[in-house]
Amino acid sequence: MDITVNGVESTMALGEKIGSLVNSGDIVCLTGDLGTGKTHFVKGFAKGLEIFENITSPTFTIVNEYDGRLKLNHFDVYRVDDPDEISAIGFDEYIFSSAVSIIEWANYIEELIPAESLRIHIEKQPALGDDFRKIHIDYTGERYGYIKEINI
Ligand code: ADP
Ligand code: MG
Numbered sequence: 001m002d003i004t005v006n007g008v009e010s011t012m013a014l015g016e017k018i019g020s021l022v023n024s025g026d027i028v029c030l031t032g033d034l035g036t037g038k039t040h041f042v043k044g045f046a047k048g049l050e051i052f053e054n055i056t057s058p059t060f061t062i063v064n065e066y067d068g069r070l071k072l073n074h075f076d077v078y079r080v081d082d083p084d085e086i087s088a089i090g091f092d093e094y095i096f097s098s099a100v101s102i103i104e105w106a107n108y109i110e111e112l113i114p115a116e117s118l119r120i121h122i123e124k125q126p127a128l129g130d131d132f133r134k135i136h137i138d139y140t141g142e143r144y145g146y147i148k149e150i151n152i
Pocket of ligand 2: 038039057076104
């Protein structure tokens with residue numbers, strides 16, 4: 001599914017909608033170049049999980065944990081040079097848990113991501129304007145079928 005949005009608020013609104021639908025144990029992979037809006041998507045996503053703290057990118061800490069309707073693990077693996085580094089922090093214990101996990105730059109640790117996951121890719125649309133983004137959503141696994149409920 002492809003959704004074109006105009007403006008950061010629309011990206012956050014889509015994040016919030018998906019955050020309101022996710023279930024315990026869900027794994028969301030976020031990809032897209034620097035500055036496309038991954039962290040802003042997570043800000044909305046957290047709101048959908050009833051997390052009202054300010055979300056900032058855990059670029060240096062790799063993971064931030066939050067409590068809402070469900071627990072949220074927010075990863076940013078941009079600075080991870082080798083997937084072994086992230087295995088070492090107990091990545092599997094984080095993602096195979098009752099928490100929801102969302103991972104910025106998931107493409108850097110492809111081999112650690114389970115096939116059954118929700119994948120969101122954000123791209124700039126310079127031909128349309130600075131604040132336009134194309135948000136591509138797909139998934140593997142019946143558990144993510146709620147995505148079909150999104151009709152924007
Ligand atoms: P990333 O985490 O992908 O590096 P950020 O969310 O940190 O990106 O930053 C995205 C930047 O792009 C912000 O400055 C934001 O205001 C701007 N922006 C403009 N339009 C959008 C949009 N439609 N969605 C998300 N961010 C947008
Ligand atoms: Mg970011």
